[in-house]
Amino acid sequence: MxxxxxxxxxxxxxxxxxxxxxxxxxxxxxxxxxxxxxxxxxxxxxxxxxxxxxxxxxxxxxxxxxxxxxxxxxxxxxxxxxxxxxxxxxxxxxxxxxxxxxxxxxxxxxxxxxxxxxxxxxxxxxxxxxxxxxxxxxxxxxxxxxxxxxxxxxxxxxxxxxxxxxxxxxxxxxxxxxxxxxxxxxxxxxxxxxxxxxxxxxxxxxxxxxxxxxxxxxxxxxxxxxxxxxxxxxxxxxxxxxxxxxxxxxxxxxxxxxxxxxxxxxxxxxxxxxxxxxxxxxxxxxxxxxxxxxxxxxxxxxxxxxxxxxxxxxxxxxxxxxxxxxxxxxxxxxxxxxxxxxxxxxxxxxxxxxxxxxxxxxxxxxxxxxxxxxxxxxxxxxxxxxxxxxxxxxLDEVELIQPEQIVFKGEKDWDVHGWLMKPYGYEEGKKYPLIVDIHGGPHAMFANTYFHEMQLLSAQGWGVLYINPRGSHGYNQQFVDAVRGDYGGGDFTDIMDAVDYVLAEEQWIDEQRLGVTGGSYGGFMTNWIVGHTDRFKAAVTQRSICNWISFFGVSDIGYYFSEWQIAADMKDVETLWKHSPLKYAENVKTPLLILHSEKDFRCPIEQAEQLYITLKSMGKETEFVRFPDADHNLSRTGKPNLRVERLNEITGWFEKYL
Missing domain, CATH: 2.130.10.120 (Prolyl oligopeptidase, N-terminal domain)
Incomplete structure (x- = not known):
């Protein structure tokens, strides 16, 4: 069969x-x-x-x-x-x-x-x-x-x-x-x-x-x-x-x-x-x-x-x-x-x-x-x-794609670990788009576990790359701590190095059709990436952070998380602003879809509102989708119909631009 x-x-x-x-x-x-x-x-x-x-x-x-x-x-x-x-x-x-x-x-x-x-x-x-x-x-x-x-x-x-x-x-x-x-x-x-x-x-x-x-x-x-x-x-x-x-x-x-x-x-x-x-x-x-x-x-x-x-x-x-x-x-x-x-x-x-x-x-x-x-x-x-x-x-009915584990040398000669999935229906000699998916946390980890979203992206005919950059758990203490005070620094380098690594190793990836997405910290990093490179032809940011200054006061954890992670509070707004993707909005050339939950108290929806209005005012290609009756955990435990709509929005955006 x-x-x-x-x-x-x-x-x-x-x-x-x-x-x-x-x-x-x-x-x-x-x-x-x-x-x-x-x-x-x-x-x-x-x-x-x-x-x-x-x-x-x-x-x-x-x-x-x-x-x-x-x-x-x-x-x-x-x-x-x-x-x-x-x-x-x-x-x-x-x-x-x-x-x-x-x-x-x-x-x-x-x-x-x-x-x-x-x-x-x-x-x-x-x-x-x-x-x-x-x-x-x-x-x-x-x-x-x-x-x-x-x-x-x-x-x-x-x-x-x-x-x-x-x-x-x-x-x-x-x-x-x-x-x-x-x-x-x-x-x-x-x-x-x-x-x-x-x-x-x-x-x-x-x-x-x-x-x-x-x-x-x-x-x-x-x-x-x-x-x-x-x-x-x-x-x-x-x-x-x-x-x-x-x-x-x-x-x-x-x-x-x-x-x-x-x-x-x-x-x-x-x-x-x-x-x-x-x-x-x-x-x-x-x-x-x-x-x-x-x-x-x-x-x-x-x-x-x-x-x-x-x-x-x-x-x-x-x-x-x-x-x-x-x-x-x-x-x-x-x-x-x-x-x-x-x-x-x-x-x-x-x-x-x-x-x-x-x-x-x-x-x-x-x-x-x-x-x-x-x-x-x-x-x-x-x-x-x-x-x-x-x-x-x-399992008898569905063909699941086996992700291949990769390890490459990152900055400071650290091993960086991740997974690469070929697209469903892969044929030797053909070129395919690649989606880079970034996890939240940042102190969490992608793992050797079943992930419906990754299988769905592959089923659309796209390759999928997901890694554990510095800041991820599951590795040594120095590695998980390295992101603190350096958001947008070494973590950004790890992700871009991963892209370079798979492009050099795999001839089937079309480097002209790269997409990026992520939620929470992964949303922050998506925002950061599109403000610092135009390599990606489409991006979807989810439940993201774009402005550490306002995040300090509106997030349920902002007043202490900002100091723990960015090493700055409201007495040092210059540092908060330096690490804010909103500061670099003028540089964005990538079409960006913004997804956010109305009842997200972790990364409140005002973060998405700021990003959308700023990009729109600058004439950037962007759209904004708001999910009612949903909180920060929409992708995992949200109302089923909204989880379906979220996945349809992600795949629809990449299909349009890739």
Whole structure:
């Protein structure tokens, strides 16, 4: 059978398979499958079950809602999860024998996260609660209520994907008795608490909270070991930086967690730490590894994928993710400092769990031409067995293009890593356009994972080049830090060197038909490129930055991100302006399409408005498309119809000019 090429509508054929969770005895597992319903224009996810003795896969929840965060009770008889069946995420309970899920909470502001108590009779959770109110208090709905002004007194008063932050609401930790439904509040005070972990004996928990009065310039989350009975706190870590993902060892002697200090601000590598609860000291288990712990992948397929920061085995071995050279691999570690990769190269492990004995792991794995499924891997041998095949029909029908990995020497003799895709239907001897696609962040990375957008661009008959320039994660600390204070410098050089490299190596690329696109930082870089070279015949900038001066005050992160990344604030507008693509608008000769979301609070739409009006006033070839009801994450989690329109705009622009 002849396979077809990738299409925009593949968004509706792809299945996202995520979040494998092993039962305590290791004989069962649950996971989440998400698909996009075209008619309903929404994402739908449900809970699935695997019997690991028979490999039978069964759907356990139904409906047109979303399910997240499944967790087994300690005895393996129940699974709790969050679901937005009633708009806000609430806590539900399902028997491992099947049946209907029981709703446990009806909180006004929903539930943020939860952890089982080991006794199985109660569940700890954290959830927003209005000051002076309780979790269960209901606000009166008044349809005739008039709009009211909002008084802002803090600098952190809005957030992308959320909007204006409540000024009098705080996340508190509580506990619910499953049998009676009684809810009590564990923490108090006008602070944002996060529930991290509950010990296996039920006597301790780990919480995160910053109790500083003014959080505007507080970039840290201290972790505390708390006695459940007395509420006495012991500091685990209280340093500048964000720490979390805590997990107790099975004997409760250790707490593992991940985090990074601010040595290189937000470019600092994440590490895995272990705290000894008896001695009160901690060690950095990955200090010798010059790569970040965690998953820093940029892609557009997986929905709601989350992986544990760390998983313990009974003999105090640990498993965690590491981003390295475009891979996200599962790593194994011991308290003695041994560290080994547990999964192979050239793939993206975006979810995992490991059984208590350390015999096998459940992995959610994707690669460059596979959207991802759940696998069982024997730890000792590396042997794998596929447990799900939800994307089999898609893979049988669609011809996916295999990206070829490239490495070339950049400035300072650094290796720069990336991928080059030939166009669909490639024929030897013919010339084809090339699209350069630039990721956001900048401290993220393209990876050996399935990327629908890249396959779609190739399907149009274009080559695709995407690289990890300096500033990208997955490489050494010096490399990821090198972009700070040098936006438009060495990073621009890396991208242009990549173009020169593939032009010299590949005769099929038509250097007269080059296109460039990118979002967020990639949008900034697209704007920068067209203001500094006319090599590209078409460009599409998305959710971009063009003016660091205004960005400082309008972005939800601008007032500190600008200093971290550009090394300047409003006392040094000359430096901010020097790094602003808007300054170089007069040089632009490339037809530029500007795409931006109306509700983007990270890179607000005024950035696009400035760029469009400036270019238009100068007689440049440009158009501006605004996406309603969309935020900074349109390309990944936006409303499906808008994601389709975005892709159509990108391909339409390049088709017109290339």
């Amino acid at each position: 002849t396979k077809r090429k990738s299409s925009v509508d593949d968004l509706f054929h792809l299945q996202s398979v995520t979040n494998p969770q092993l039962s305590p005895n290791g004989n069962e597992a649950v996971f989440i499958k998400t698909h996009i319903d075209k008619e309903e224009n929404k994402y739908i996810s449900n809970l699935y079950h695997i019997d690991l003795r028979t490999d039978e896969v069964t759907q356990w929840t139904y409906g047109d809602h979303r399910v997240t965060s499944p967790k087994w009770s300690a005895d393996g008889k129940q699974i709790a999860f969050l679901s937005n069946r009633e708009e806000k995420n609430q806590l539900f309970l399902l028997s491992a024998k099947g049946g209907e899920a029981k709703k446990l909470t009806s909180f006004e502001k929903g539930v943020s996260s939860f952890e089982w108590s080991p006794c199985g009779t109660k569940i700890y959770f954290d959830a927003p609660v209005k000051e002076g109110k309780t979790f269960t208090d209901k606000e009166k709905k008044d349809e005739k209520k008039l709009p009211e002004p909002v008084r802002v007194t803090k600098m952190k008063y809005k957030a992308d994907g959320v909007g204006l932050l409540p000024q009098d609401s705080y996340r508190q930790i509580g506990v619910i008795d499953i049998a009676s439904g009684d809810v009590s509040q564990f923490t108090e005070g006008s602070y944002q608490h996060s529930l991290q972990a509950v010990s296996h004996d039920g006597k301790k928990m780990v919480i995160g909270v910053n109790r500083a009065e003014n959080l505007d310039f507080e970039f840290r989350q201290p972790l505390y070991l708390v006695d459940v009975e007395t509420k006495e706190e012991t500091v685990i870590v209280d340093e500048i930086g964000y720490y979390g993902g805590a997990r107790f060892s099975f004997d409760d002697h250790y707490v593992a967690f991940v985090g990074s200090d601010r040595t290189y601000q937000n470019a600092t590598h994440g590490h895995l730490y272990v705290y000894d609860t008896r001695r009160g000291n901690r060690i950095n288990l990955t200090e010798s590894v010059d790569a970040p712990v965690g998953d820093y992948t940029v892609a557009d397929h997986q929905q709601g994928a989350s992986a544990p920061s760390v998983v313990w085995t009974k003999d105090n071995q640990l498993y965690f993710q590491l981003s390295t050279m475009g891979d996200v691999r599962l790593y194994f570690g011991t308290l003695e400092g041994e560290l080994y990769p547990a999964t192979p190269e050239n793939e993206h492990v975006y979810g995992y769990d490991v059984n208590r004995d350390g015999d096998f792991a459940l992995l959610a794995v994707s690669d460059l031409t596979h959207p991802g499924e759940i696998y069982k891997q024997t730890i000792a041998t590396g042997e794998r067995q596929a447990l799900t095949s939800f994307n089999k029909q898609f």
